[in-house]
Amino acid sequence: MPYPKDHAARTRARITEAARRLFNLHGFNGVSIDAIMAEAGLTRGAFYAHFDSKSTLYAEAVTCFLHGRGAEWRATFGIDPQRRERSMATQMIEGYLSDAHLNDLQAQCPLIALPGDAARADAEVQEAYQHLLESMVWFFEANGRGGPEGRTAALAQVALCVGGMVLARTLPDSVLAAEVRQAARAAAMREGGLAAEAA
């Protein structure tokens, strides 16, 4: 065994993480395998030793966000169970719709970054998306009022978070974009029965 046995796995993870960042920035079609491999410090030829195709990598990049980077994402955008003065649901709504999350394209949630690509991608990618969405719904359910109404509220909160950010990201008028996010935030708070506070 000429290389340490986790060598391949580590390289693979490095490629996936590089791909996740670049896909977030430029979309699926906007990123070449050359660019991904360069970002990972390798050359193009090595790619197919790790992945079957570009599409496979795409699915893995979304999954990697969900399973590997959730904690880091929450930390970056201020979602912290120790902060007792605001509920977890409030923290999620504010973090998700924050300026920081809007502007940090690399670290952004893939639900915002890649909605168009995902809708036209293959089943593997769409399932990765669905798992990400489900985990977001569960977060709001677990930190909400419970019951069928709690689930409805959670789904609406996710729609508001993602919808507000998808729109804000596209609008060239940043004042309007901020207004959309603010309105989505207020509505998401109302849906969860959460008290509105100054930002």
Added chain:
Amino acid sequence: MPYPKDHAARTRARITEAARRLFNLHGFNGVSIDAIMAEAGLTRGAFYAHFDSKSTLYAEAVTCFLHGRGAEWRATFGIDPQRRERSMATQMIEGYLSDAHLNDLQAQCPLIALPGDAARADAEVQEAYQHLLESMVWFFEANGRGGPEGRTAALAQVALCVGGMVLARTLPDSVLAAEVRQAARAAAMREGGLAAEAA
């Protein structure tokens, strides 16, 4: 003047409309100029007599939806000022989040169909998007309670309509997709102070 003077304008409109449909179905990168011109009943060479570039056409396709197809869109999805038993806002929410709108990819609102492409497109395209969003906000404002709260509600309603549909379009589990749309619909009704009714 060898051709009728509206000949060029009509051909241009035919190309734009073909492009709008195909972009909706397959995204900006998923559609070639060959495919667009074939859809319009022409061949590739004629394209550059009408448009400077593919990107210019993209912006025009979005604008064409807003200015040329608004009435037809509303008619297709059941938004009708004559129907007095439901408010215009209710009709818009139900029409936008309906099964019919989700499944009719060609006629779908570009805010749903192309969010990822638009975010990375040039300024011209983004402005076309912004106008479309603004007209949707105005619709809800004009048919809402008025005042600053009416505007906030309108913005939230747009975020719910677009967010609900963007997510629904990507989810492979159609039961979950329907649940998301239903929750978005209920929340949008609450935001507008509208009575919930059976669908």
Added chain:
DNA sequence: TGTACATCAGTGAACGCGCGTTCACTGATGTAC
């Protein structure tokens, strides 16, 4: 401890394809006489 070797991760040239764009040409049309 040092050396030959087997393994396999990574390299980079090459292939084929599709796309956006250009351009010299064709041919359909309305007008002038």
Added chain:
DNA sequence: TGTACATCAGTGAACGCGCGTTCACTGATGTAC
């Protein structure tokens, strides 16, 4: 009414480029002795 002509919309071959993918080869690594 009929014909020659000027105009310009549309054609389709061609170009150049970038991309996904393949593959024969290189060279770095741990192991056997």
